[in-house]
Amino acid sequence: MANIITGIRVLASIALLFCPAFTPVFYFCYLAAGVSDIADGAVARKTNTVSEFGSRLDTAADLIFAAICCIKLLPLLCMPTWVYYCVTIIAMIKIGNILSGYIRHKKLTAVHSVINKAAGGLCFLLPFTVSFIDIRYSAAVICMVAAAAAIHESCIVYKQT
Template sequence: MSSDAGKVGGYPFGDEKGKAAERAQGGGSLRHVANWISVSRIVLLVVLVGLVFTYENRMAFLILYLLSGLSDVLDGYIARRTHTESNFGARLDSVADLLLTAVILSACFSWLGEDLWTFLPWLCLIAGIRVANLVIAACKYHVFAIIHTWGNKLTGLLLFVAPLFIGLGALALLWPICLIAAVAAIEETLIHLTSPTLDLNRRCLLGRSAVHR
């Protein structure tokens, strides 16, 4: 009788540890894919910041802009499916989120024209709270960080479509974005002030992280 009798895939029947190791090894082959996608998004966003002021072809900008958004969805999906979510990946996302904000603000300043003055007080308020959050995180946790709350994720989604609203002339739709962005920023401030440790994946003020490492 073969020594492999009673085995499935090289593991004895009921050997859950062996099966788990096999699954982990399979996930390991994609271990860094999500992070590399995040890095590529960071590079693309740096290019987009320059294109806002130096390249007048808005269609080309829009295509690259949508690609950056697609990569944001893709890296999160891969990380969850392969169980390779990590604090390092979360930090890469934080850098990409900051650059995305820079791209959006650059587009707003460039395309809104005189209408910018209507929204400028809100932009300054939100930016001020965000900067304060970074300072609080740096002083308390010794690292610059943006927490990936549901509020921040919703803000990111709405900010992402803001240039499309501006392009369509639907400026009234920018007011709800300003309100939600302000509330999300204040929520992050409260999390920093009340949390003893940094939890980048915390979902809301009253919630806990979906990932613990």
């Protein structure tokens, strides 16, 4: 059941490609993807069906959702240049964490910490807030939390034996 919910996120993400951004149908698909992201893990834990495949499917669905959101939203958001620099640095840290985890443990690892979830939640809320919160302020908060999450993730990856 949890993997079906994750599949819904993939389908809702793909549907976003065909919806004009910031329209009711866009927000419906966006919310469906977000709710499925929260629900799939909870369902897997509650039904005792947590699996390696489900974890990898969840990560792939997250990447698909994030990539499609970038494709749809970045061209429409007037972000200051510093935001792109911050995002690039954070992405480099996170890629370094993935590579380090793979080199050290011979498997892809994902850290599901509270601060990582907070960063993801703030990113998820961004499209709902652009009409009433200046993007510079939203981006500053998101970048700070995401940078802290990436650094925290580095500490976890490097401490694992």
